[in-house]
Structures are given as C-alpha cells and as structure tokens.
Amino acid sequence: MSAPTRPEPGPEPEQGPPAEVLGGGSAGPRLGERWTALPSRSRRLVGAVAGLAVLAVLGVYALATRPEPEPAALVPYPIQTTDFSFLGIETPKPGDTAFAAQLMATSDSDASLEKITQGYSGLKLSVRPALPLELPENQPTRVTVRFEVVRCAGLPLDARLPSLRVTLRNTRAIQDYSSILGGTYAAELSRALRTICEPAPRAAPGA
Numbered sequence: 301m302s303a304p305t306r307p308e309p310g311p312e313p314e315q316g317p318p319a320e321v322l323g324g325g326s327a328g329p330r331l332g333e334r335w336t337a338l339p340s341r342s343r344r345l346v347g348a349v350a351g352l353a354v355l356a357v358l359g360v361y362a363l364a365t366r367p368e369p370e371p372a373a374l375v376p377y378p379i380q381t382t383d384f385s386f387l388g389i390e391t392p393k394p395g396d397t398a399f400a401a402q403l404m405a406t407s408d409s410d411a412s413l414e415k416i417t418q419g420y421s422g423l424k425l426s427v428r429p430a431l432p433l434e435l436p437e438n439q440p441t442r443v444t445v446r447f448e449v450v451r452c453a454g455l456p457l458d459a460r461l462p463s464l465r466v467t468l469r470n471t472r473a474i475q476d477y478s479s480i481l482g483g484t485y486a487a488e489l490s491r492a493l494r495t496i497c498e499p500a501p502r503a504a505p506g507a
Contacts, residue, residue: 378468379475381408382435386481387442389488392495398448399492401485405443407435413443414474415467422451432469452497459486459493 307507334435387402413433418425428444435441444465449455458463462485463478 301328337375347359351400358495372424375409375470375472377473378407378411378470379477380468381470382406382411382413382468384443384464384466384479384481386485389485389492391490394495394499396415397450397496399496401445401447401489403443403481404440405433405435406440407437409470409472410437411435413441413466414469415465416443416445419465420455420465422449422453422455424448424450447492449493449496452493455493455497457494457497459490462489 320396354443385404385406388402389399389401392399411434413431413435416425416427424447426446426448428446433441433443461480463480465476466479467476469472469475
C-alpha cells in the first residue's frame with residue numbers, strides 16, 4: 301500500500317474589516333436614567349434647591365436693574381412760604397401807655413411762629429396767642445402784638461420803615477427775618493406813640 305499524500309497548504313484567507321459595533325454613547329447609565337434611579341425624596345430635594353437658586357438669581361438681577369428712586373422734594377424755607385399782613389392799630393386813649401397791633405399770618409406749608417421781637421428798648425412787647433404758634437397750611441392766623449411804652453426816649457415817633465423781628469420754623473430750618481409791614485403800619489405806629497409820648501397841651505383857661 302502506498303502512503304497517503306498530504307494536501308499542499310493553500311493560501312490563507314484574507315482578513316476582512318473588523319465587525320462594526322452598533323450602538324452609541326457611553327456604556328454607563330445616561331443622565332435621565334440616573335435621575336429616574338434616584339429616590340423620589342432625593343429628586344424633590346434637588347428640585348427645591350434648584351428652584352431656590354433660580355429665585356436668588358432673579359432677585360439679584362431685579363435689585364441690580366431696578367431704577368433709582370427720585371429724591372424727595374425739599375420743603376421750602378419758612379420765610380419763603382410765610383407772609384404777614386398788617387390789619388390795624390387802635391389809637392390809644394389819652395392816659396394809656398399800651399396799644400395793640402393786629403396782624404394776619406399765612407403760610408403755604410406747615411410752619412411755626414416761634415418769636416416776635418422789636419429793637420426799641422422803650423417798648424415792651426407781648427404776643428397773643430402765646431408763642432410758639434402753629435401756622436397750619438393755607439389757614440390765616442390772627443396774631444395780636446401788644447406794645448407797652450415804658451420810656452419815650454428813642455422811640456420812632458416819626459417811623460418810616462419800622463419792622464418786627466420774626467422767627468419762623470418748619471421741618472427744614474429755623475430762620476429770623478425782619479418783617480416790614482408797610483407804610484400804613486408805620487403811620488399808625490407813629491400816631492400811637494405820639495399819642496402816648498406827646499400828649500396834646502391843655503387849652504388855656506378861657507380859650
């Protein structure tokens with residue numbers, strides 16, 4: 301018997317391209333899957349924290365972008381809004397040493413009349429109603445200034461521009477100013493002072 305013959309080795313088969321791997325992304329769980337896997341309590345806690353963070357960001361943005369408030373308007377100075385008008389003086393009777401001047405005070409905004417003074421040492425001055433006196437807005441307030449002559453020397457018997465020193469106050473300032481009440485006040489003041497300090501001479505007997 302003859303020995304079997306071995307087949308001659310043929311050419312090796314050619315290697316093809318590697319097999320294509322289907323599917324994409326990471327092999328780990330996705331974000332949605334992780335969120336779903338969390339316990340409901342944890343999901344609620346994360347949602348609450350995220351909501352608070354959003355509210356905080358919105359609050360900061362609102363504060364940063366809101367317009368600046370306009371400054372409040374300043375109250376005018378009291379001497380700019382308060383006016384005094386002269387009403388009259390009743391001529392004193394012979395033998396009297398005192399007389400009263402009637403004034404009207406009006407303020408466009410709430411103010412207070414703190415003080416009234418004058419510069420003649422021979423005159424004493426008092427005010428009614430008692431000071432300080434509130435001057436409500438746009439409500440005329442009558443003020444009586446009573447003069448008492450204690451010495452005639454140096455008094456303005458022929459006053460031209462007599463004035464009263466007035467102190468006013470409001471929420472903005474306290475101010476002093478000289479209130480000149482006009483020619484009628486000057487004439488009536490001089491007449492009252494002359495009646496007291498220069499009484500008419502008595503008529504000669506038989507005149």
